[in-house]
Amino acid sequence: MSIDISLDLNGDAVSATVEERTLLASLLRDRFRLTGTHIGCDTSQCGACVVHVDGRSVKSCAMLAVQVDGCEVRTIEGLASDGVLHPMQQAFQDHHGLQCGFCTPGMIMSALDLVRHHPQPDEATVRRWLEGNLCRCTGYHNIVKAIIAGAKEMQKEMQKADRPDPTAAID
Amino acid sequence: MYSFGYFRPSSVEEALTKLNEAPEAKMLAGGQTLLPTMKQRLARPSDLIDLAGIESLRGIRREGHRIRIGAMVRHSKIAESSDIRQSLPGLAALAADIGDPQVRNLGTIGGSVANADPAADYPAALVALDAIVHTHARDLPADTFFTGMFETALDEREIITGISFPLRPLCAYRKFPNPASRYPLVGVFIARALNEAGDHERVSDAVRVAVTGAGSSVFRVREMEKALCESFTPEAISEISVAADDLNSDIHAGGEYRAHLITVMAMRAVADIIAARSNPSLVR
Numbered sequence: 001m002s003i004d005i006s007l008d009l010n011g012d013a014v015s016a017t018v019e020e021r022t023l024l025a026s027l028l029r030d031r032f033r034l035t036g037t038h039i040g041c042d043t044s045q046c047g048a049c050v051v052h053v054d055g056r057s058v059k060s061c062a063m064l065a066v067q068v069d070g071c072e073v074r075t076i077e078g079l080a081s082d083g084v085l086h087p088m089q090q091a092f093q094d095h096h097g098l099q100c101g102f103c104t105p106g107m108i109m110s111a112l113d114l115v116r117h118h119p120q121p122d123e124a125t126v127r128r129w130l131e132g133n134l135c136r137c138t139g140y141h142n143i144v145k146a147i148i149a150g151a152k153e154m155q156k157e158m159q160k161a162d163r164p165d166p167t168a169a170i171d
Numbered sequence: 172m173y174s175f176g177y178f179r180p181s182s183v184e185e186a187l188t189k190l191n192e193a194p195e196a197k198m199l200a201g202g203q204t205l206l207p208t209m210k211q212r213l214a215r216p217s218d219l220i221d222l223a224g225i226e227s228l229r230g231i232r233r234e235g236h237r238i239r240i241g242a243m244v245r246h247s248k249i250a251e252s253s254d255i256r257q258s259l260p261g262l263a264a265l266a267a268d269i270g271d272p273q274v275r276n277l278g279t280i281g282g283s284v285a286n287a288d289p290a291a292d293y294p295a296a297l298v299a300l301d302a303i304v305h306t307h308a309r310d311l312p313a314d315t316f317f318t319g320m321f322e323t324a325l326d327e328r329e330i331i332t333g334i335s336f337p338l339r340p341l342c343a344y345r346k347f348p349n350p351a352s353r354y355p356l357v358g359v360f361i362a363r364a365l366n367e368a369g370d371h372e373r374v375s376d377a378v379r380v381a382v383t384g385a386g387s388s389v390f391r392v393r394e395m396e397k398a399l400c401e402s403f404t405p406e407a408i409s410e411i412s413v414a415a416d417d418l419n420s421d422i423h424a425g426g427e428y429r430a431h432l433i434t435v436m437a438m439r440a441v442a443d444i445i446a447a448r449s450n451p452s453l454v455r
């Protein structure tokens with residue numbers, strides 16, 4: 001059997017027909033060809049598949065596609081606009097926050113959820129937050145640096161745009 | 172994953188009807204244990220009944236001198252709730268340290284409690300805080316709810332609707348996480364019922380000490396409770412240890428090590444409560 005779902009995917013209204021057992025990660029990669037969401041371990045340990053569902057970071061390998069019916073889903077592909085990287089993406093590049101890059105999309109999506117909770121995180125907060133994201137190359141140092149720098153950049157952009165405090169969205 | 176049917180009822184009654192029609196169905200809460208188990212083909216439910224569409228299972232609210240948390244409330248919401256941080260600080264701290272942020276954004280208190288993993292964090296909180304597990308049919312005190320490893324007093328087709336706690340501003344949780352999995356090798360929750368603010372509830376036991384991760388199921392340490400009732404200091408329990416014979420012993424830790432950790436974690440939890448009382452802003 002299959003089920004029809006519709007969702008907001010990176011700002012676009014989309015719909016799909018999925019099998020009950022289709023994982024959100026598979027929906028994104030196989031149906032919508034958004035292959036920036038990586039499947040690393042497939043046992044919900046590594047966090048390479050982290051995406052946002054209704055503004056909160058989740059592991060897309062530990063959620064069914066049918067569960068996001070009616071939800072807002074944001075993936076790594078939804079961050080850059082008009083060819084300009086999101087400040088957090090740019091920070092990973094500037095601070096060498098990646099080597100092989102496999103964990104990077106999950107790291108960045110997780111980092112953005114962190115910034116929502118802690119707009120100016122310190123090192124300990126970042127390290128604690130990355131509990132669910134594994135990197136086998138970098139030893140994390142530059143990832144942590146990148147996230148702290150990315151958060152600062154986001155803060156600056158926010159002030160420039162005079163946008164409201166992102167934490168205000170937390171209910 | 173094996174294939175299965177999927178249903179998303181909008182009421183508890185609808186969910187029960189479906190459960191009665193499909194004996195091999197399972198309820199899906201946050202899915203952070205169930206889905207990985209199904210992916211490994213260790214579980215093969217005929218259907219999943221997704222409880223996410225049931226409004227009555229959500230929300231955190233005051234009910235007189237208690238706080239009631241809906242079964243489908245995510246760990247992250249419990250950690251962020253100002254009401255819980257104030258009235259049940261140990262529970263908020265516990266929820267803030269389960270798994271990782273992504274697991275906390277999906278996992279639910281009802282799902283965790285129903286699963287009764289011997290290494291889960293919540294059972295210690297429920298037992299130490301003298302919580303009540305509310306189901307569609309009855310109210311079960313936490314003391315009699317957890318009956319063994321992955322076993323509870325729930326019937327096959329019983330739905331947890333919420334969990335309610337008495338207000339306990341003096342409570343704390345300390346765990347020693349497994350360095351790899353972060354599940355507690357030992358977790359100790361301590362709650363003190365009486366406080367200067369004046370808790371008007373009638374309580375028979377003023378201090379409760381509950382341990383998770385160390386045995387096949389959560390258990391209380393009565394000897395520590397008694398000692399702490401007489402003198403609420405870490406020193407009062409420094410010489411009290413749980414018999415190692417009944418504790419889990421595996422590649423991660425032997426029974427004796429776990430027994431040692433129980434005393435150390437309990438002393439730290441007592442110290443946390445004392446520190447929080449003298450300086451409320453210190454509440455973790």
